[in-house]
Amino acid sequence: MGQSPTNLLQGTLDLLILKALALGELHGLGVSRRIEQLTRGTFLVKPGSLFPALHRLQDAGWLSSAWGPSENNRKAKYYRLTAAGRRQLESEIGQWKRVSLAITLALQAN
Template sequence: MAKSKNDHLQGTLVMLVLKSLEQGAMHGWGITLHIESISNQVLRVEEGSLYPALHRMEQQGWIASEWGMSENNRRARYYRLTAVGKKQLMAEEKNWREIIGAVGLVMSYSPAKG
C-alpha cells in the first residue's frame, strides 16, 4: 500500500479521535469537522482513512459504536469513548506531552558560540 503523506500523523490521529470523543458520542464526519475547526483548519484529516482507524480502535475496545440519527435525520454511526478508551487517551496524552516537551527542548537548544 502506497504511503500517503499524512501517514506520519497516524499515531496522533488515534489520540485526536479519542480526545474529540471525550466531548461525547460523534459520527465520523463530526470528528473530522471537530478536528478541523478546533485546529483552525491546520490539521486536515485524510477523511477516508479515518474509517479504518475508527474500526481498529473499536476492535481494541477503546471506542464503541452504535447506529443513531444524525442532526439532519440520516442514519449515522455514532462512536463513543469506552472506559478502556479513556485510559488509553490518558496514556497517549501523557506520552505526547513528554514528546512535545522533549522535541521543544531539542528545538530550543542553541549552543553558545564562543
C-alpha cells in the same frame, strides 16, 4: 480551511480522535469536523484515514459504535469512548506531553 493541512504524525491521529470523542459521541463526519475545529483547521482528516483509524480503535476496545439518526434525521453511525478508551486517552496525553517537550527542547538547543 485555506491553510495547507499538515501531515499527521503516526499515532497522532488516534490521539486526536480519542480527544474529539472525549466530549461526546459523534459520527464519522462529526469526528472529522471536530478535529478540524480543535486544531483550528490545521488537520483535515480524510475518510481514507479516518475510517481505518475508527475501526482500529474500536477493535482495540477503546471505542464503541451504534447506528442512530443524524441532526437531519439521516442514518449515521455514532462512535463513543469506552472506559478503556478514556484511560488510553489519558495515557496518550501524558506521553504526547513528554515527547513534545523533548522535541521542543531539542529544537531550541543550539
